[in-house]
Amino acid sequence: MRKLIHSSFELDLTPFKISDTEENNWFSDSFFLKYSFPFEIDLEIDLDIAFGFISQFNSDDVKTYFDLLYVHGDKIEQAVLEVESIQEKLSCTLRFGFEQLPSFDKKLSQLSLANFTLESGTTIFDHAQSVITKTWPEVNYNFPQVHVDRYDTSEGIWENFGGILNNRVSGSFLENTVDTVEDITYNRNVMQPLPYILHILQRGMVDAGYTLSGKILTDERITKACLYGDVDYFKKPTLQEPLDIIQMSEDATITTGTQTQNFYYNVVLAAPGKYNIQGTIKSLRWSNYWCYFRIKYRNTILFDQKSSPTNWDHGTTFRTYDVDITFETIADANPNDITIEGYINYTEEQTIIDLSVLTLVLFDSSGTAIASVLNENKVDLTKAVADITFGDFVKVIKNWFNYDLDIVGKLAVMNPVEDEINYEDAEDLQFAEIKRPLRKFTQGNSFELKFQDVESTVYKFEPVFQNKDGVSYSNYTTDDKTSTIEVNALPLPLLTSNGVQTAHAFESNDSKVFLVKYDGLYNGNNLAQSNTEYLLPAIHPIYWQKWFEFRIFAQAFTWSFKAWDEQLQKIKAKTKIFAYNRYHIIKNINRTETTPEQFTVEIETNTLK
Secondary structure: OEEEEOOOOEEEOHHHOOEEEEEOHHHOOOOOOOEEEEEEEOOOHHHHHHOOOOOOOOOOOOOOEEEEEEEEOOEEEEEEEEEEEEOOOEEEEEEEOOOOOHHHHOEHHHOOOOEEEOOOOOOHHHHHHHHOOOOOOOOOEEOOEEEEOOOOOOOHHHOOOOOEEOOEEOOEEOOOEEEOOOOEEEOOOEOOOEEEHHHHHHHHHHHOOOEEEOHHHHOHHHHOEEEEOOOOOOEOOOOOOOEEEEEEHHHOEEOOOOOEEEEEEEEEEOOOEEEEEEEEEEEEEEOOOOEEEEEEEOOEEEEEEEEOHHHOOOOEEEEEEEEEEEEEOOOOOOOEEEEEEEEEEOOOOOEEEEEEEEEEEEEOOOOOEEOOOEOOOEEEHHHOOOOOEHHHHHHHHHHHHOEEEEEEOOEEEEEEHHHHOOOOOOEEOHHHOOOOOEEEEOOOOEEEEEEOOOOOOOOOOOOEEEEOOEEEOOOOOOOOOEEEEEEOEEEOOEEEEOOEEEEEEOOOOOOOEEEEEOOOOEOOEOEOEOOHHHOHHHHHHHHOHHHHHHHHHOEEEEEEEEEEHHHOOOOOOOOEEEEOOEEEEEEEEEEEEEEOOEEEEEEEEEEOO
């Protein structure tokens, strides 16, 4: 029985001879395939009402898109019914099954990854020190050292940077400091957490409403794999842009009844810190009158220049004063305001005040100088991941390690596809045999497994090619029968530099998965380990070789038969069957209900040895 259930109507689909196709995703690079098929139905009165009187030309309440339940056999699932057109009959499309999990469209940065501020008094260096001795699942991330090329050490703020993330020397993480006497910042380190791949997988599944399970949770290659994000994880305190203070003679307030001008300018600095004020002030005194200019921070006088008849020549005279003041603000809740005030003789078309306020160093709330590369006392993995969707991330795991994803209730089960190359749990389909099924042979097929777009002439990442004659890593030729599987990822190689051998992030690409193997302290330090076991020549014999061999030497059977619904209950896309005295893996199966509870079935399989 097949029917649609909506709050406004029920529709028995039995009369419409609907077909649906289910495909086995082991044979593709997608996990879920959306089923869609059109059919025509008569417009009964109750449907016309439910569809907002769709038969009427002048109806403004027409409804053509319905979220509903699809009942087929013993299965009930969410579906969409869409009315595409109407003439004599309604042409409709039913879509059910899901092309992807709800979280597949989310960027990794949108997942519910670990994100928290450390307890008061605990620095990121203290926290990392407590984490680096552990591994997944005890911790969801770690702090291995990584050589990076993304920061130019010839630039000012990076000239003291050793080119290593999470740099740890003699048992301690290097810290960034500020010399407030010389106003020099020593940026020695960037602390960047690397999430374990399984943490990302788990949270992505949780965000879709599922719990990750299966052999992937105990695969030692994957449990030790961290993701390096080619990002600027640190916080760079925003220095106030140089503040230019320019006052013309026309900006002054003229004192009533006199030929004098008053100047007043106030600005509030955005943050506490150490500042420098440089520039000039021009002052005009006339005859026996006095004039002055004063610069204050809050109520503290930083600059005070007063001219009186006793220290100035008679007559109208300009004097220019050079200003070069360095001062520190107070770190409290009060505003950090600077006031410039003056009183001079009347003049026109003159630049009276021409000053710039420069930020030298910023302070935190306690008045401590902040380095220009700030390692915050928090962990936010959403800022430490590649700029890709969760769906693309899962595809990387599939294409690299040949893992299947199957939804069983509320479990997202991930197991190696190679484990399915066996005769276990096969269903007997001998009753459906016909005399001459179509058989195809694929011994001319071949497979190429490679990393996508490697940007290096120094490091080699060999691909793997397999055909009926065996396996090659170079000097092979592909053709139109070669299926290429590309992995948008790279396992970072080791580099020895500055006396440290650890992973080298040699490529700049924020939309690629870079893998770093970290299994706790190595030789007493937080060093990444060799990428050898993640290279494709090492991956292929464990995760792919048996599957490729099966695909090359299997016979592809295709045949049609009739069967009752009860005979097909256990026949699914990933079911193994026994027919023609052979064991088969189903590649796809199409069912058309011709009469109630009876189906015409077309099935395509590949035979096991």
